[in-house]
Amino acid sequence: MTLAATKERKAPTRVLSYAGALLETMDAALANHANVFIMGQGVDDFKGIFGSTTGLAQKYGAERVFDVPLMEEGMTGVAIGAALVGDYPITTHIRADFSFLAMNQIINLAAKYRYMFGGSMSCPMLIRLVVGRSWGQGAQHSQSPQATFAHFPGLTVVMPATSQAILDMYPKIIARHPGPVISIEHRLLYNLDFTVSSNAPAIPLSTYIAREGKDVTVVATSVMVVEALRAAQYVKEAAGVEAEVIDLNSISHPDWELVVQSVRKTGRLVIADTSWLEYGVAAEVCRQLMLREPRALAAPPTMLGMASAPCPTAKSLEDLYYPSQHETVDAILAQVRGVGHGVALPTERSMTEAFKKFRGPF
Amino acid sequence: MGLIASPRFILYHQPSKAPQGAAEPLESKDLANSDELYRRLFRTTLLIRLVEERVIELYPSDRIQSPVHLSIGQEAVAVGVCDALRADDLVFATYRSHGFYLAKGGRLDRMFAELYGRIGGGAKGKAGSMHLSAPEVGLMGSSAVVASTIPHAVGAAMSFKRQGSDRIAVAVFGDGATEEGVYHESINFASLMKVPVLFVCEDNGLAVHSHRHIRQSYRLQKHAEIYGIASCRVDEGWDMLAIREASLAAVAHVRAGRPFLLEIATSRYMEHVGVGEDFHFQYRDRAAVDAWKARDPLVVDKALTEALRPELEREIEAAVAFAERSPAPGRDELLTDII
Numbered sequence: 001m002t003l004a005a006t007k008e009r010k011a012p013t014r015v016l017s018y019a020g021a022l023l024e025t026m027d028a029a030l031a032n033h034a035n036v037f038i039m040g041q042g043v044d045d046f047k048g049i050f051g052s053t054t055g056l057a058q059k060y061g062a063e064r065v066f067d068v069p070l071m072e073e074g075m076t077g078v079a080i081g082a083a084l085v086g087d088y089p090i091t092t093h094i095r096a097d098f099s100f101l102a103m104n105q106i107i108n109l110a111a112k113y114r115y116m117f118g119g120s121m122s123c124p125m126l127i128r129l130v131v132g133r134s135w136g137q138g139a140q141h142s143q144s145p146q147a148t149f150a151h152f153p154g155l156t157v158v159m160p161a162t163s164q165a166i167l168d169m170y171p172k173i174i175a176r177h178p179g180p181v182i183s184i185e186h187r188l189l190y191n192l193d194f195t196v197s198s199n200a201p202a203i204p205l206s207t208y209i210a211r212e213g214k215d216v217t218v219v220a221t222s223v224m225v226v227e228a229l230r231a232a233q234y235v236k237e238a239a240g241v242e243a244e245v246i247d248l249n250s251i252s253h254p255d256w257e258l259v260v261q262s263v264r265k266t267g268r269l270v271i272a273d274t275s276w277l278e279y280g281v282a283a284e285v286c287r288q289l290m291l292r293e294p295r296a297l298a299a300p301p302t303m304l305g306m307a308s309a310p311c312p313t314a315k316s317l318e319d320l321y322y323p324s325q326h327e328t329v330d331a332i333l334a335q336v337r338g339v340g341h342g343v344a345l346p347t348e349r350s351m352t353e354a355f356k357k358f359r360g361p362f
Numbered sequence: 363m364g365l366i367a368s369p370r371f372i373l374y375h376q377p378s379k380a381p382q383g384a385a386e387p388l389e390s391k392d393l394a395n396s397d398e399l400y401r402r403l404f405r406t407t408l409l410i411r412l413v414e415e416r417v418i419e420l421y422p423s424d425r426i427q428s429p430v431h432l433s434i435g436q437e438a439v440a441v442g443v444c445d446a447l448r449a450d451d452l453v454f455a456t457y458r459s460h461g462f463y464l465a466k467g468g469r470l471d472r473m474f475a476e477l478y479g480r481i482g483g484g485a486k487g488k489a490g491s492m493h494l495s496a497p498e499v500g501l502m503g504s505s506a507v508v509a510s511t512i513p514h515a516v517g518a519a520m521s522f523k524r525q526g527s528d529r530i531a532v533a534v535f536g537d538g539a540t541e542e543g544v545y546h547e548s549i550n551f552a553s554l555m556k557v558p559v560l561f562v563c564e565d566n567g568l569a570v571h572s573h574r575h576i577r578q579s580y581r582l583q584k585h586a587e588i589y590g591i592a593s594c595r596v597d598e599g600w601d602m603l604a605i606r607e608a609s610l611a612a613v614a615h616v617r618a619g620r621p622f623l624l625e626i627a628t629s630r631y632m633e634h635v636g637v638g639e640d641f642h643f644q645y646r647d648r649a650a651v652d653a654w655k656a657r658d659p660l661v662v663d664k665a666l667t668e669a670l671r672p673e674l675e676r677e678i679e680a681a682v683a684f685a686e687r688s689p690a691p692g693r694d695e696l697l698t699d700i701i
């Protein structure tokens with residue numbers, strides 16, 4: 001392991017995978033904060049949560065990076081206890097679906113602790129969830145519960161979409177955030193390479209503009225930000241359409257003014273989320289817009305998310321289940337040019353075909 | 363072969379009535395026909411192995427686009443347990459259930475179609491390998507969330523009792539699953555309610571890459587004992603006959619109205635998920651698996667393996683062909699069967 005924990009100099013601009021960014025931030029957290037520890041099923045094994053904790057147990061020892069039994073609820077309760085006495089736990093779930101076993105501790109305890117006890121105590125901690133997608137993840141390995149968690153006051157929910165978002169947010173969260181944070185990472189992003197820069201303005205623990213444009217606003221989360229950026233590139237080349245892509249980034253505490261300003265400018269809105277639309281992120285974006293600027297839209301918004309069904313395993317159905325690049329492009333063009341926009345759509349059938357680096361089983 | 367071991371029993375409750383069928387002619391008849399019995403169990407065990415070996419061959423072709431958790435090395439557990447059950451008894455199992463699916467009598471062609479994500483699969487391709495089911499033969503829905511089906515078996519058993527039926531339910535789970543809270547809740551409740559449920563722990567000593575001793579501070583049988591649940595451990599988990607014999611006794615106990623825990627030592631030859639071996643990662647010892655293989659009837663009894671192989675391979679080819687012919691589910695399936 002040559003990973004820099006300490007203040008080793010890094011090139012101002014470099015290429016770093018999402019998993020690499022996670023590993024760097026985990027490493028730095030352990031190096032810079034004696035109270036940080038990482039626990040979760042398999043954090044110390046050779047796969048190291050898809051490469052995001054590999055080698056850290058050897059480097060920092062088993063007191064600080066350790067495997068746990070199958071005990072999602074217990075582990076979360078243990079983390080709360082540790083946080084209450086000054087440690088900073090980082091816990092992992094290799095699929096967000098498994099955090100559902102810890103719902104009681106996350107929602108009834110962690111989310112409430114500070115408030116319910118009159119501000120006298122808090123449990124700052126980072127809970128990392130990985131959302132699965134494709135290669136037959138099926139109904140129980142594919143859920144993306146950002147709206148569920150963001151529904152409960154007391155939780156901070158972020159969805160880093162790039163390596164830069166991780167590099168900018170995680171150190172701040174770990175060093176300073178006063179309460180429990182749920183970070184929802186996406187498995188399809190893990191193996192992607194991103195350009196990162198230490199000179200650019202840091203991504204806030206909130207919303208930011210990922211690409212500027214004047215014709216249509218695309219509000220996206222997680223891997224859908226990457227999808228939206230690809231689509232924006234396509235519509236620019238194919239039709240000269242300039243899409244503004246906003247990475248919501250914080251699900252619990254977005255910058256709604258930023259979103260409203262953009263829609264004021266464009267009058268057109270596409271929302272692309274990684275989960276179901278019903279009562280979800282897309283619904284919340286519309287609620288906020290309705291409250292703040294009910295007449296900003298020139299047409300009803302378009303929403304992209306998972307079909308209203310549990311995730312099917314069959315590839316043929318999975319391809320229909322998630323919005324494809326084709327649909328994202330079509331949604332953007334239809335907003336700007338109308339349904340009969342007449343622009344040829346990309347031929348690619350499923351998004352995961354573009355993310356070739358991801359191949360099963362896990 | 364015939365490695366009938368003497369499983370270690372811990373019986374805390376004498377069954378309230380004589381267990382149905384226990385020590386009855388069934389057993390002596392079996393002994394008389396032990397060759398035939400051995401051959402029958404061997405055949406199913408070999409079928410499971412050859413099926414999974416076929417999955418390994420097919421996997422690089424990307425026809426099976428779904429995680430697969432192979433049971434190679436563990437097949438005898440499924441075969442020995444299921445052979446001791448009645449057709450109308452129910453089994454609730456896990457993501458590692460190719461073996462239980464076949465041992466309980468699930469159709470092979472539908473299984474391959476399910477793995478392929480085709481309409482001819484038991485769940486029309488919506489389930490894949492991790493969620494196999496065949497309710498028509500008593501294999502209920504398998505879950506990929508560890509330990510999550512254990513209480514389902516308890517509930518089904520409770521209802522059987524309520525309905526005055528003498529069917530039983532079986533919860534199949536790995537050693538790791540016993541660490542989950544719901545396992546403890548389930549065995550406590552089963553014991554309190556005296557429901558006819560058989561808990562079967564497939565103890566391969568591993569949860570993904572973590573060895574049991576770093577995960578568990580308890581011994582499973584001792585632990586069950588404090589809940590008042592009788593148990594038996596079979597160390598010779600390669601031996602279908604020994605497992606079957608222990609299962610028959612366990613099932614008799616359960617059918618008489620008490621929960622029972624059967625802990626069966628076994629060995630996972632392949633990686634946790636996927637179709638490769640994983641010894642090169644050095645988190646476990648190849649020698650332990652090799653020692654197991656040296657006693658595995660499917661490895662040792664080459665004569666019978668080769669005698670049965672041609673017909674089993676024909677069966678498998680037909681099932682694969684069925685899957686290949688079966689169409690992929692179309693858009694009309696996307697939003698069906700939701701509520």
Ligand SMILES: Cc1ncc(C[n+]2csc(CCOP(=O)(O)OP(=O)(O)O)c2C)c(N)n1
Pocket residue numbers: 041070072098101458506507508535536537538539540564566568569570634
């Ligand atoms: C609640 C939950 N936590 C974690 C996982 C990830 N996971 C899948 S299988 C497994 C190991 C389970 O071990 P065991 O119960 O012994 O079964 P085995 O795989 O050895 O058959 C883990 C941790 C999961 N599927 N569900």
Ligand SMILES: [Mg+2]
Pocket residue numbers: 536537538564565566567568569570
């Ligand atoms: Mg195990």
